[in-house]
Ligand SMILES: Nc1ncnc2c1ncn2[C@@H]1O[C@H](COP(=O)(O)OP(=O)(O)O)[C@@H](O)[C@H]1O
């Protein structure tokens with residue numbers, strides 16, 4: 001174990017075919033922290049989360065979860081190390097019911113044993129999901145789908161939650177609710193790494209953030225520092 | 240006017256529908272999950288029928304054991320088909336997939352001819368005829384119908400109540416994120432192929448009780464199985480189930496009014512008309 005660090009990303013490069021989307025990216029997340037990666041469209045934020053979950057392979061660098069290198073871990077075993085990923089655009093199974101989507105989140109053998117308990121927990125966190133448990137996930141509103149996607153990730157009993165733009169494509173009122181949700185998830189003791197373009201709002205709910213531009217970390221620091229920095233204020237807050 | 244012979248034909252149609260539904264189910268499952276049509280599906284059924292005949296007639300293996308062995312073997316054939324033939328062409332244009340599984344069809348027909356000759360073989364069983372208030376039904380058909388319904392029910396429970404079954408339904412909706420759920424897509428494909436093969440094996444054991452087996456038997460069941468799947472909406476298992484009973488009525492009742500061959504002609508004509516009216520199937524997803 002490398003002391004205090006939960007997730008450690010060191011010198012990671014990755015891309016698609018011949019195209020490189022990430023260049024020598026390093027970051028870390030400590031237990032109990034909420035950390036954001038902000039940056040414009042196409043910066044490589046989604047790619048970064050995909051590499052951490054091993055949906056795509058890194059071409060260089062190393063990723064460690066609680067000291068364990070992910071290098072030799074197959075993609076379908078990453079979740080058993082305590083990493084759950086709420087993907088971009090939610091990606092629910094539209095023709096499965098809400099409860100079947102949640103069941104998929106508990107697919108890993110270690111999670112099945114605690115299915116009931118965690119289902120109750122998710123339903124307590126999102127009573128709306130209990131009401132809609134037999135509804136097809138694809139027929140719900142965007143905000144409800146986001147709850148279901150977060151619930152599905154929590155069903156694996158993760159330590160670290162990766163969230164990819166949970167507020168994207170939602171009405172402004174719902175966006176507020178989603179950031180409240182993120183705060184509640186934090187309060188439940190989960191460690192969070194969240195990707196967002198909604199810079200002003202995400203910086204209010206996280207401890208630290210990294211600015212990713214064209215595949216490179218440009219800036220990092222505590223949320224208050226970044227909110228006050230000229231670069232962020234001019235480019236991302238329009239002030 | 241009440242016609243008892245018509246009623247007999249309708250009930251026989253329902254019994255036939257059960258077997259056709261089971262046949263269609265395996266093909267539909269594989270298509271729905273892997274997105275590949277096993278053109279050689281009916282030839283897998285043939286492998287099962289020959290296995291039963293060979294073990295039972297040649298080696299005197301008790302019928303239930305011969306049937307269990309055939310189901311296991313055809314299930315393995317499904318796995319082998321996926322590993323050796325389908326996997327290399329996954330993600331290539333559908334025409335390639337049709338051509339390779341079509342190639343397997345002719346290979347299996349030729350192999351069966353070499354191994355067993357062109358003769359028609361049967362189990363030599365005499366199945367009783369059941370009489371219900373002046374109507375006559377073959378016991379083999381009743382047995383096949385009952386087994387087919389149980390098979391459909393078991394598969395449905397498996398797909399809706401278990402983790403593995405839920406993953407099988409989920410993967411066709413979003414393959415890319417399956418690893419995030421802790422699922423290895425390759426294992427799901429292999430499991431689905433094993434189940435699809437197993438369904439072909441169960442169908443084989445029901446058909447072996449009623450029909451002779453010969454190298455071209457796949458041509459008797461293959462086309463109608465595809466038409467049922469297409470009519471029900473390829474990959475839609477509930478649609479295929481209903482379509483099987485619709486087809487069976489055409490064959491049975493059409494055969495009653497005209498001749499049995501005319502029943503098939505009517506069923507195929509209905510299919511062609513439906514393809515003009517609703518090309519995506521009666522119950523497209
Ligand atoms: N599947 C893909 N194939 C090829 N290029 C991709 C793919 N996904 C993303 N990219 C490219 O990689 C870069 C980073 O994309 P992405 O990680 O999605 O950015 P972000 O999430 O920050 O908007 C972009 O230039 C994008 O066009």
Ligand SMILES: [Mg+2]
Pocket residue numbers: 045046047088165
């Ligand atoms: Mg993105």
